[in-house]
Amino acid sequence: MRVQRDGRLVRATLDRPPVNAFDTAAYRWLTEVCDGMRPDECLLIDAAGRVFSAGHDRNEPADGEGLTLGAGALTAVLRCPAPVVVAAQGPAIGAGALLLAAADVPLIAADAWLSLPELDVGVTVGHGILSRLLPPAVASRVLLTSERVPAEQLAAAVVVPAEELSSAAEGAARVLLGKPFELVSLARRSWGERERAATAYESEVAAFLSRGF
Template sequence: MTNPIKTRREGTILEVTLDRPKANAIDLATSRIMGDVFADFRDDPDLRVAIITGAGDKFFCPGWDLKAAADGDAVDGDYGVGGFGGLQELPNLNKPVIAAVNGIACGGGLELALSADIILAADHATFALPEIRSGTVADAASVKLPKRIPYHIAMELLFTGRWFDAEEARGWGIVNHIHPADKLMEEAWDMARLLASGPPLVYAAIKEIVREAEDEKFQDTMDQITGSKFETVKRLYSSEDQLEGAKAFAEKRDPVWKGR
């Protein structure tokens, strides 16, 4: 059996490709592999940014593999350390992740993309949450979408399961940028290199603050920050990088980030 996950590493960037013909659907075994890949990315101090994409030009990911489910994969089975697709529930992932949506992203595939920090889409990409039509619930999307886009639009997409294109996705803020299909990965790598050149300790602090603040009142989160309750913030303000940033500004030069 071939590995359904292909990885490519260049410097501090990791590209992860879901390659499971014919449609890049995810079964339990694939989800566990993805969780291990992203956990290794999280824990590797030499990696700073990840890109997640799909093989081919038709499917990013249609979500759960219904054929595998029919053969015995339980919907409540072991998805691995990161939950479905390896990203949604992976704890303490404090590094930027870019989703390069190269085609159809529906159901759990759209939820996988939503687990990234930045979403780039090919101009032919399409999206949907069709779980409603099979009598199931898009659970992660039901949690995330109403917090990220207008409530009434999120509920329409969840209730109807209708398809929408990349332009509409960008209009609602689901997608950051749209690119010609043959330029998508080039643009994703350009974005990854830009982020990889930035301060990793600041990224870590941003991600922890955003994650922890999601269900907190503003002042409660600010009190945690100023009270040094966030490990990433505490580490940042006692780091060489924080001092380097100040020195580089004073000396009118580009900073050299070391992640420590």
């Protein structure tokens, strides 16, 4: 994992070969990056390699502390003081798909896809964030079926040719940086949908952790 600064543009790159899975350290890294942003900056999150992220690291339990840390990282993205651009190439699975959905400006390569196999790995969370990228009923179906969703079906995302993803993501970040940051910050707060998504996701996590079976 690495962070590069170019003026007010902050690029955070997930680099955990071979599939950029999120472990405890990666979740904490993402949380710290988001918490350290200023309102006048823009955060661009991308990933190295051919896979954006395979989601939660299967070598760590997807319950208890791991789920709590993961939820904290994703809600930190939603509550980041700076606008967030996420650029996804290749598969975006589980937490990787939710990270894309948490962006202000989500970009995805035309040949990429996402899936949420959460029920298959024993968890039930994700709807509150995924509904930012897909209509709520479709988000429900995708979570229940674990089906793949190709980039072309993500109407809320900017779909670009794979070879243009990096430049398109930087261009989107520069557009945001070109606007008065006070207005960008006010808009993101006053619209309220990011906080609603974060709160809904936290409620899902709490319900799952307190399940009675």
